[in-house]
Amino acid sequence: MTAALLDVSDLRVTYPGRGFRARPDEVLHGVSLSVAEGETLGIVGESGSGKTTIGRAVLGLVAPSGGTVRFLDQDITHAAGRQRRALARDLQVVFQDPYTSLNPALTIGDILSEPLVVQGTALREARVRVAELLDQVGLPQDASERLPREFSGGQRQRVAIARALAPQPRLIVCDEPVSALDLSTQARVLDLFVDIQRRTSVAYLFISHDLAVIRQVSHRVSVIYRGDIVESGAAGPVTSTPEHPYTQKLLLAAPVADPAEQRKRRAERHRLAAAERDKAA
Incomplete structure (x- = not known):
């Protein structure tokens, strides 16, 4: 592992309280973590623990109330607008639900080529890249002419992974990417994540409530409980003999x-x- 690609230090996130005069609710209480080049850091915890909020803060979907988020050695804690768009080439995401994360009105080819064209890639080159991506995630070439509704949940998640890979990012935030899939499909998609990382050296911040899933894909694991990291270490010991x-x-x-x-x-x-x-x- 090399130097940190992503460095999160003392991250705090506070949401407004519900109701009149309700106090703000701090959901992350000073979380620190790092992800190296080509590494998978697994974040595991139950629902409401704050694990998804970490990913959303890294992606700029929630505003931190304290701490810093550094990516590629630049401070992106409060990045917005042009800076956030520039980050999209190196920082991507795979969301939980493959049924709602894809535009149902676009073909798979358009879904995969859109981020490339937006970043200035010529349409012909984008089409060539789409063919490469479909092969990379194990989908047939004719998939580019079909709509998302024509695919199963596992196939849709493969499309979502291909979309995240399109700009050749350095880091992908994976937010419960297999929790909506059945067990056999989960296993195939997790194997795909591992295989892609082996071939491309992309890093993952992999978020899940399932310790077995985290064990299968992670090099290191951080366990979060009620907004605090309570245990961190190599995946083997943390997921088999936790302290x-x-x-x-x-x-x-x-x-x-x-x-x-x-x-x-x-x-x-x-x-x-x-x-x-x-x-x-």
Whole structure:
């Protein structure tokens, strides 16, 4: 791994409170993390933990209330307008839902060529690049003439991945990119992410609630709980022998095929929950 491609330091994000005179709600409490060239950093946590907010802050979709976000050694914490558009060549995103992230009125060819043409690529060159992208994500060449509704969820997510790859970015923020897919399709799409990274050296900030998914694609893992990073480290130890009780509960919550092992996990999860309640009391 080389020097940091993305460096997030003491990141804080605050949302307005709901209701009259409600206090603002700080959802990130000083999060720090980094992603190196060609690396995958997995961010894992339950719903409402703040993991998606990290990705949105990196992408400029929410405004940080504190801290800094640096990408390619430039401060993009409050980047907007021209600076944010210039970042699109190197910083891309794959969203969670493959059914709503693609324009239903455009063909796949138009969806993939649009970001290239906007950045100044000639239409003929863009069409050649579209053919390369379809091959890269394992879709047939005639897919470029078809509409998104003609594809399955897994195929649509492959299109979304191809769109993110189109400008040859340095980093892709992957926000729950397989959670809307069935398990067998999830496995194929995750293998695709790994294969693409092996061939292109693109880096991923990979966000998921599923520890098994994070284990499969990540080099390092950061576990977030209620707006704080509670455990970080190499993917193997964090996802198999975690030290923090919250990460242990995430691991124990993952289902296994063996009923006896599942009963043991359930009992251990209840023990950890009881220990937490006793500590709070």
